[in-house]
Amino acid sequence: MLDYTFTEEQEKFRKLIRDFALTELAPKASYYDKNAEFPYEQLQKMIQLRKKLGYGKENTLDLISLGIGVEEVGRADFNCTLLFLYAFGTLKYFFKDASEEVKQKYPEFFYSGEQIVGLCMTEPKSGGSDIGSLTTTAIPDGDDYIINGVKTSITNMTATDMFYIFAKTPVKEGLWGITGFLVDAESPGLSMKVYDDLGNRGNPRGTLTLNNVRVPKENMIGQLHRGLTSILNYLNINKAFIGLMCLGAAQQSLDETIEYVKNREAYNLPIAMFEGVSFPIVEAATFIEAARLLCYKVLWLEEKGLRNAKEGAMVKWWVPKLCSDIIWDCIVLHGHIGYSTELPLEKRFRDVLGWQIGDATPQIQKLIVAREIFGKEFDLTRYTRRLKRENTKT
Numbered sequence: 001m002l003d004y005t006f007t008e009e010q011e012k013f014r015k016l017i018r019d020f021a022l023t024e025l026a027p028k029a030s031y032y033d034k035n036a037e038f039p040y041e042q043l044q045k046m047i048q049l050r051k052k053l054g055y056g057k058e059n060t061l062d063l064i065s066l067g068i069g070v071e072e073v074g075r076a077d078f079n080c081t082l083l084f085l086y087a088f089g090t091l092k093y094f095f096k097d098a099s100e101e102v103k104q105k106y107p108e109f110f111y112s113g114e115q116i117v118g119l120c121m122t123e124p125k126s127g128g129s130d131i132g133s134l135t136t137t138a139i140p141d142g143d144d145y146i147i148n149g150v151k152t153s154i155t156n157m158t159a160t161d162m163f164y165i166f167a168k169t170p171v172k173e174g175l176w177g178i179t180g181f182l183v184d185a186e187s188p189g190l191s192m193k194v195y196d197d198l199g200n201r202g203n204p205r206g207t208l209t210l211n212n213v214r215v216p217k218e219n220m221i222g223q224l225h226r227g228l229t230s231i232l233n234y235l236n237i238n239k240a241f242i243g244l245m246c247l248g249a250a251q252q253s254l255d256e257t258i259e260y261v262k263n264r265e266a267y268n269l270p271i272a273m274f275e276g277v278s279f280p281i282v283e284a285a286t287f288i289e290a291a292r293l294l295c296y297k298v299l300w301l302e303e304k305g306l307r308n309a310k311e312g313a314m315v316k317w318w319v320p321k322l323c324s325d326i327i328w329d330c331i332v333l334h335g336h337i338g339y340s341t342e343l344p345l346e347k348r349f350r351d352v353l354g355w356q357i358g359d360a361t362p363q364i365q366k367l368i369v370a371r372e373i374f375g376k377e378f379d380l381t382r383y384t385r386r387l388k389r390e391n392t393k394t
């Protein structure tokens with residue numbers, strides 16, 4: 001049966017998180033943005049709220065409710081969206097393939113949200129869109145691996161407690177796999193550089209250099225040489241979370257704009273009466289409605305154990321772009337004041353913009369959708385890889 005409703009409990013949760021986010025998180029959003037400071041205080045508030053609501057290791061939130069929460073936090077402070085997910089137990093999904101050994105070694109890490117994870121996939125020379133071509137290596141040495149390389153664009157770099165690093169591991173002569181490792185941020189051999197970003201400034205991104213970093217074998221996440229399969233499933237769910245946090249920011253901007261245009265007058269009339277003002281608002285409301293349904297469908301498919309790669313990629317290429325366009329329209333409908341830092345619109349615009357790139361670009365997502373529509377035999381990247389392999393053999 002098709003049913004577009006949320007449960008009563010989920011609706012209550014939405015209201016609770018919205019009230020919390022708008023009263024507790026929103027007032028300091030611009031402070032963290034201006035100072036490019038990680039919002040530790042806000043993270044603690046979210047962890048306290050989670051504990052108060054009775055969620056923890058044994059009782060984690062379902063995916064749809066995590067989506068609802070991140071959407072509501074997106075209305076208030078984009079700096080806190082990913083942290084909400086950590087605080088409310090998303091690492092359980094993120095590290096679904098972690099062994100019991102590693103879970104026991106770091107008992108709080110996977111559930112508490114107290115410790116921050118830095119995802120290390122992208123590299124300065126490769127490994128962004130073409131993740132398979134990364135060059136960081138992890139070479140076995142007794143009970144450890146020795147990691148060397150450079151990772152870049154790591155979100156929440158300055159606050160990271162554990163880096164989740166993907167590195168090439170030797171299979172046999174000339175053949176490499178890719179394996180994931182959990183690396184303590186205190187490990188000797190790590191050095192960092194931080195970027196001064198356009199948006200998401202409360203989650204500073206940076207570059208991590210690994211120079212002979214020793215990591216014990218038990219810190220491996222998922223299977224040896226098959227680390228990407230562990231993370232790709234979460235990245236697909238994360239596309240829905242990214243879509244929803246962008247939609248939260250767009251919806252809040254739209255709500256504020258609707259109030260503004262009802263009260264602002266031009267030619268002795270509220271500007272809401274002019275179709276040039278009301279129609280972009282109608283279009284935005286329509287697109288937001290459709291985009292939300294697609295995001296929740298990704299999470300719903302995941303909960304049902306059904307394939308959702310196509311829907312996830314559709315969300316990721318479309319929704320962050322849609323939301324930056326909507327927020328931009330809201331800025332224009334506010335006239336000169338929308339362009340200033342007096343209002344939160346310009347910050348939301350900068351924040352949402354980053355997620356067109358973060359966790360893979362629209363072009364790469366469209367390639368995924370195209371593969372689903374046309375079939376793998378029409379995938380240019382697979383085709384060129386096959387040609388390269390054949391040429392190496394001859």
Ligand SMILES: Cc1cc2nc3c(=O)[nH]c(=O)nc-3n(C[C@H](O)[C@H](O)[C@H](O)COP(=O)(O)OP(=O)(O)OC[C@H]3O[C@@H](n4cnc5c(N)ncnc54)[C@H](O)[C@@H]3O)c2cc1C
Pocket residue numbers: 118119120121122123126127128129130152153154155200205354355357358359360361362363364381
């Ligand atoms: C806000 C933000 C947060 C991020 N957080 C993280 C993080 O925590 N951890 C992490 O590892 N990374 C993170 N990233 C990095 C992000 O995942 C990469 O930037 C992204 O995957 C693109 O990789 P790249 O920057 O290396 O670009 P490239 O791969 O060099 O691509 C450059 C351009 O070429 C295009 N392109 C490449 N190949 C193709 C193709 N086959 N067809 C068409 N176009 C193509 C791309 O779409 C892009 O426009 C973050 C980025 C941002 C902006």
